[in-house]
Amino acid sequence: MSSDVSLAPNPESKVENPSAYFQKHPPGITYVQYSLDKETEYLPQIRELISKDLSEPYSIYVYRYFLYQWAELCFMALDTTDNNKLAGVVICKLEPHRGGPLRGYIAMLATKDSFRGKGIATTLVSKAIDLMIEKDADEIALETEETNTAAMKLYERLGFLRSKKLHRYYLNGNSAYRLLLYLKEGVGSMPTDEYSYGDIPFHGEDDQAHQHQDAQDIFSQGIV
Amino acid sequence: MVSPRILHPNVQISDITRQFRDAASRLQPGRLIKDEHFTLFEAVSALEIGDPKMDSGVLGSDHDLEGDLDISTSASAEETIWLMDELMCREVAWHMGYPLSQTLFTSVHLERLLWPEPKQLSEARFDRVESSKPRPPSLISDIFQPFCIGLVKCCDLVLSTITNTHYYEEEDFATQIYNRPLLHDFPVSEVSTLLQKARMWLQASSLPPKLSDALKARLDLRYALLGLFESPSNSAGNITERLVGSIATIEQIESSAALGRPTSNEAFTLKIQRKLASNVPPRPMIAIERRKAFVFLRQLITDTLMALQLLNITSSDDLLVVYQTFMAQNPQPAVYVRALLQTFLTYNHAVLGKFAVRDFIWQDIQSLVRPTVSPLDRSTELGSTTAVSQSQLYSQLDHFISRCSQSFLDLFRTFCLNRCRVRRTLCHAVLEWDQLQADAEEIDILAQSVCQEKPVSYPPGEEITFSYSLSSWVYHHKLVQLRTIVHMGFELSIYAPHELAGMCWYLSFLSSTHLSHLERIGFFVSSQQHSQPSSPDGARATLRKLYRQFTWLKATEALAKALHCLLVVLQRHGQLANPKPAYASHRLRYELRMRPFMHLSVPEPISVGVAQELSSLQKNSDQAILQQASQLSQIARKAWEEVLKEKWRLSATQEAGDSTQTHSETMQYSTVEREWTRDVQSSMRASIGASIAISTLTKALQESRINAVKAEIPPIGHRDRWHSSWPVPKISI
Numbered sequence: 001m002s003s004d005v006s007l008a009p010n011p012e013s014k015v016e017n018p019s020a021y022f023q024k025h026p027p028g029i030t031y032v033q034y035s036l037d038k039e040t041e042y043l044p045q046i047r048e049l050i051s052k053d054l055s056e057p058y059s060i061y062v063y064r065y066f067l068y069q070w071a072e073l074c075f076m077a078l079d080t081t082d083n084n085k086l087a088g089v090v091i092c093k094l095e096p097h098r099g100g101p102l103r104g105y106i107a108m109l110a111t112k113d114s115f116r117g118k119g120i121a122t123t124l125v126s127k128a129i130d131l132m133i134e135k136d137a138d139e140i141a142l143e144t145e146e147t148n149t150a151a152m153k154l155y156e157r158l159g160f161l162r163s164k165k166l167h168r169y170y171l172n173g174n175s176a177y178r179l180l181l182y183l184k185e186g187v188g189s190m191p192t193d194e195y196s197y198g199d200i201p202f203h204g205e206d207d208q209a210h211q212h213q214d215a216q217d218i219f220s221q222g223i224v
Numbered sequence: 225m226v227s228p229r230i231l232h233p234n235v236q237i238s239d240i241t242r243q244f245r246d247a248a249s250r251l252q253p254g255r256l257i258k259d260e261h262f263t264l265f266e267a268v269s270a271l272e273i274g275d276p277k278m279d280s281g282v283l284g285s286d287h288d289l290e291g292d293l294d295i296s297t298s299a300s301a302e303e304t305i306w307l308m309d310e311l312m313c314r315e316v317a318w319h320m321g322y323p324l325s326q327t328l329f330t331s332v333h334l335e336r337l338l339w340p341e342p343k344q345l346s347e348a349r350f351d352r353v354e355s356s357k358p359r360p361p362s363l364i365s366d367i368f369q370p371f372c373i374g375l376v377k378c379c380d381l382v383l384s385t386i387t388n389t390h391y392y393e394e395e396d397f398a399t400q401i402y403n404r405p406l407l408h409d410f411p412v413s414e415v416s417t418l419l420q421k422a423r424m425w426l427q428a429s430s431l432p433p434k435l436s437d438a439l440k441a442r443l444d445l446r447y448a449l450l451g452l453f454e455s456p457s458n459s460a461g462n463i464t465e466r467l468v469g470s471i472a473t474i475e476q477i478e479s480s481a482a483l484g485r486p487t488s489n490e491a492f493t494l495k496i497q498r499k500l501a502s503n504v505p506p507r508p509m510i511a512i513e514r515r516k517a518f519v520f521l522r523q524l525i526t527d528t529l530m531a532l533q534l535l536n537i538t539s540s541d542d543l544l545v546v547y548q549t550f551m552a553q554n555p556q557p558a559v560y561v562r563a564l565l566q567t568f569l570t571y572n573h574a575v576l577g578k579f580a581v582r583d584f585i586w587q588d589i590q591s592l593v594r595p596t597v598s599p600l601d602r603s604t605e606l607g608s609t610t611a612v613s614q615s616q617l618y619s620q621l622d623h624f625i626s627r628c629s630q631s632f633l634d635l636f637r638t639f640c641l642n643r644c645r646v647r648r649t650l651c652h653a654v655l656e657w658d659q660l661q662a663d664a665e666e667i668d669i670l671a672q673s674v675c676q677e678k679p680v681s682y683p684p685g686e687e688i689t690f691s692y693s694l695s696s697w698v699y700h701h702k703l704v705q706l707r708t709i710v711h712m713g714f715e716l717s718i719y720a721p722h723e724l725a726g727m728c729w730y731l732s733f734l735s736s737t738h739l740s741h742l743e744r745i746g747f748f749v750s751s752q753q754h755s756q757p758s759s760p761d762g763a764r765a766t767l768r769k770l771y772r773q774f775t776w777l778k779a780t781e782a783l784a785k786a787l788h789c790l791l792v793v794l795q796r797h798g799q800l801a802n803p804k805p806a807y808a809s810h811r812l813r814y815e816l817r818m819r820p821f822m823h824l825s826v827p828e829p830i831s832v833g834v835a836q837e838l839s840s841l842q843k844n845s846d847q848a849i850l851q852q853a854s855q856l857s858q859i860a861r862k863a864w865e866e867v868l869k870e871k872w873r874l875s876a877t878q879e880a881g882d883s884t885q886t887h888s889e890t891m892q893y894s895t896v897e898r899e900w901t902r903d904v905q906s907s908m909r910a911s912i913g914a915s916i917a918i919s920t921l922t923k924a925l926q927e928s929r930i931n932a933v934k935a936e937i938p939p940i941g942h943r944d945r946w947h948s949s950w951p952v953p954k955i956s957i
């Protein structure tokens with residue numbers, strides 16, 4: 001939409017290799033793809049790092065839900081100067097969204113305080129995106145708290161746009177933004193179950209990882 | 225099979241420990257068994273038993289469960305005041321959307337009152353043990369207990385209103401009552417009587433007047449709220465007087481809150497949570513800060529009472545402005561008020577309790593496009609055609625109106641949703657209206673032949689065409705919604721700074737399209753008036769209505785264009801720039817951003833190439849663009865001034881001479897009036913802000929200092945953000 005005058009008349013749908021631009025390798029940090037054999041060593045560290053910022057911890061089932069099904073879409077940053085301890089992690093999934101596009105979903109992202117500002121989080125996300133592209137993802141989605149400007153900046157720099165605001169999405173009463181990144185042309189026109197008339201998407205859609213709620217409360221009423 | 229033990233005729237218990245152990249022993253430690261149907265949602269709602277952060281049933285070592293709910297049987301007046309105010313802060317938190325388990329149901333008193341469930345109102349008491357001795361009089365049982373009963377009954381009434389309308393569970397409100405019906409079966413009158421008795425008790429008491437008055441004020445407010453929530457529109461008394469009275473009571477409560485003293489016994493505890501729901505992790509107690517709670521209560525009462533005035537509105541036009549304006553207040557009205565406004569749409573099975581839905585819609589259609597055929601008046605002979613096609617036309621028209629009724633009322637209902645949902649719902653609604661437009665066009669074509677409509681050349685001198693009145697009406701409403709989607713994108717900060725130029729351009733495109741559409745409607749209404757001057761007054765009213773819409777759109781178009789120009793020049797010089805490189809190309813981002821508009825048949829979707837060419841203003845120099853922007857921002861300011869002169873209400877001019885107006889006119893629609901005026905004035909300020917930014921940038925350009933320019937979009941709520949729906953950049957050098 002913006003007046004990007006230098007744009008070629010017939011632009012490529014994908015920018016060539018943005019990974020090289022986004023991925024940083026600070027000294028002492030090594031990036032490792034998660035695999036199930038690493039559970040004993042790293043799952044407790046992952047839980048500890050993620051739950052630090054949460055008012056309510058995720059149960060072990062939430063981590064296992066992602067890590068068992070999409071182990072390869074979890075990337076870790078390890079501190080080689082301290083016994084390869086976990087310094088940062090990203091956890092994702094990839095599956096068809098409402099019977100439509102193949103949607104990557106970034107469920108959790110965290111970097112230890114002492115490692116912030118080195119581009120580690122951006123690198124982790126970029127690696128996850130690269131793999132999702134390789135696996136033929138059509139789009140990538142995530143939610144972030146409206147007050148988390150650092151996270152929004154990070155994703156917007158990568159090319160994500162805010163697609164909607166979600167009112168009081170988190171338990172603490174804060175709202176969220178859903179951010180989306182299209183990876184292919186025509187994704188917006190792929191049919192999903194979403195557009196049945198008068199049907200309003202139910203609360204939180206299917207991405208509940210950032211929100212806990214009572215089972216009976218998941219469906220909100222459609223407009224009467 | 226394990227043989228079941230029979231404990232009770234209807235309860236069988238089977239011990240499956242052995243089978244479970246057998247099965248488990250065949251698994252490797254750490255191996256995951258994942259059922260195909262075990263979803264993310266289930267993973268998220270799973271609890272780890274024994275983890276005190278997740279399992280609310282875990283008992284600390286220092287307490288047991290039941291004995292802990294220690295209720296003091298006596299309290300001083302100061303403590304009673306404190307208890308009442310603490311409950312109010314939790315009641316407000318509940319109104320704001322927090323569940324009872326974190327708010328009111330942390331009160332040991334309410335728990336005692338409601339559990340076990342009282343079968344009669346007389347059982348709702350703090351001391352549930354039957355005693356033959358009469359209770360000694362005390363503030364706790366004679367004042368605080370009726371107060372609590374009143375409070376719970378208020379919650380019951382609020383809950384009923386909300387659950388009968390459209391709301392979003394957890395986003396707007398948490399309806400869970402944890403098997404503790406909020407005195408639902410007991411009539412309000414009995415509860416009111418208890419409150420009145422309590423008040424009399426106070427009058428007879430020997431408390432110092434300061435304390436006695438403070439307690440009275442709290443009982444009075446409860447009594448007033450009970451009446452308000454029971455049946456807002458039926459309560460006797462003048463709205464203004466009730467409002468003034470309630471606000472004065474709140475002020476009295478606020479000023480006497482300092483008299484309160486915390487009780488020595490723990491009156492609020494999270495321990496109750498584990499009795500309420502064992503499948504939810506323990507969650508913190510939420511009590512809204514005193515000062516904020518009073519602000520909330522004041523707005524709640526004001527909005528509720530002011531909303532009642534909306535029932536006097538007579539035109540659909542005014543009503544839509546009212547719903548939009550009333551709900552655009554910041555902070556947005558409470559979910560209760562949003563629910564109340566929804567109930568007005570079907571009040572006594574009629575819109576505002578007085579219009580049949582069909583009449584309501586037809587009046588809207590009639591007043592905008594004046595179709596030649598009316599389903600309400602079938603006596604007129606429609607030209608010289610057969611009766612068969614006439615009846616076919618009427619039946620299609622009937623069908624169309626019933627199809628529209630839901631969509632049309634949803635327009636109003638949508639504005640009662642939370643702001644995020646307003647935008648999301650409109651994105652869906654426009655697709656529905658797009659389909660309606662196609663249906664309407666078919667009826668228009670049928671009407672052309674049945675009524676033998678004479679085509680005219682439009683635009684004058686061009687090809688001949690027909691009025692297409694029904695589809696014109698649909699298109700008008702669709703365009704309003706499309707424009708609102710873009711405006712709300714600004715309001716909700718959906719668009720990144722680098723997208724603003726493009727979105728302002730698209731907003732100007734929508735406004736221009738709408739202006740041409742209104743011009744077309746006006747042309748056909750006037751030409752019909754010449755050919756069949758049956759109701760010249762009606763046509764005049766329509767043209768007047770069109771003029772009002774026109775003025776608003778003119779102002780919107782000019783400001784959107786001015787901002788577009790300004791933002792384009794800023795972007796040319798590296799401000800508010802696109803992120804580059806990025807994983808998504810411009811084309812893909814365009815596709816995502818324009819998704820709400822890309823599946824419409826009209827206005828026809830604009831391809832990325834065309835949008836790029838039109839919005840980049842490539843052929844124009846910075847100077848030329850800024851010059852144009854400067855003119856446009858001035859046009860915008862003047863146009864908003866015009867809008868302001870028009871006032872918010874279409875029918876105001878007609879009613880001005882009406883001598884039957886009630887005496888409370890000073891307060892009439894004051895919320896809407898205030899908000900509407902503020903909105904237009906803020907748009908004027910945004911136009912002036914744009915003018916200033918444009919001239920700063922022009923100066924920088926002339927002095928060749930444009931590369932030193934810094935631009936930012938002040939966030940919503942910042943004093944430099946003139947209007948939430950207008951992203952005017954602030955420019956500094």
